[in-house]
Amino acid sequence: MISIKKDLTAIPSSLNSNLTNQRRNEHIAASQYLKGSKYDSRYKMKDIKKALYDLYYGKCAFCEYAPSESHVEHFRPKDSYWWLAYSWDNLIFACPKCNKAKNNTFGIKGAKATCPTDTSNIHKLAKNYNSIELNQLIHPEFELNIHLTLQFQQDGSISSTDTRMQYTVDLCKLDREDLRDKRKTVLDDFMEKINDRKFQYQNEPLKLKESLRNLIRDFIRETNNPKNTFIAWRKYIIQHLLATIIA
Ligand SMILES: [Zn+2]
Known part of the structure; x- marks a missing residue:
């Protein structure tokens, strides 16, 4: 696992399209992530996949292997953070095995973030969330030189002797x-x-x-x-x- 530098201003346009905004608002109105391909397809759009593929060089954010098939993964699980389903700073690139191992687990030691009333900052909430939630899973785009803890x-x-990195290793089964x-x-x-x-x-x-x-x-x-x-x-x-x- 290595640190990745994402440009948070280079947001793939489909994440701000009218239809994606509409789907996001539907999740927020329902206070849950609504199931169905019409919702899932919005974070799998070509421009999002391409931007993440380029940023991660086709490698998994957690294990650094480059499988033939990769997933657009939600750092904070969309089932618990439905308002972040289409947020640029919540989308990373992951292989199917790490994605499956991580699933919907997301340990925090602080207070859980709640859905904001104003979505104007929806693509850059992670930094603030990281500081209030004290997430145990390491976000590769928000922490520098993470490889040194391995x-x-x-x-x-x-x-890792670092508690959070070991949590990440265990959760994503990086020692498989x-x-x-x-x-x-x-x-x-x-x-x-x-x-x-x-x-x-x-x-x-x-x-x-x-x-x-x-x-x-x-x-x-x-x-x-x-x-x-x-x-x-x-x-x-x-x-x-x-x-x-x-x-
Ligand atoms: Zn992986």
Whole structure:
């Protein structure tokens, strides 16, 4: 999981269309999220999907994997926060597995926000809500350098000593086996290349040094490319595991 910088002024136009405004008002009038495709379709419009896909590079906000199928996900669940169903700062990009695991759970330690009487700020309520609700799930668009609170093991497992990050890991099941395996593959591939070079240049220390330097440079370049999966894990490898790997 990494921090994402969303431009809250670049609101996809369909989130402000007359029909979406009408549907939003219907939820508010009913004091609940009304079911049905005519309501669900409003947050799945093409321009919303595209804006979120571009912002997240097609990767899940929670696990950083890029599945073939992704969902427009409500950070605050629409069933409990029906007025935020079409709010730009409440929409994120998530894979089906994290989305399903998170479901409608949303732990808070403060006071729950209530539906506002005035919807003129409907696309930028999250910042204020975060401060009054003390949400336990980490919002990737409102907290900086969140990857620094994560710890990984060489088998790809993930945890955190930060209470809220561990809540996020547990809720979205970020330590699930398929993700552990995928993360482990990133490290295994890197280590395999290093070991190949060590073997190839076992009697040529200068060439080995240069070759390893190139491999590390490439790995750092891949880590700095936001299109790649598991950036938090790659950064952790560089910061915490690299010295041991190349020793
Ligand atoms: Zn995910």
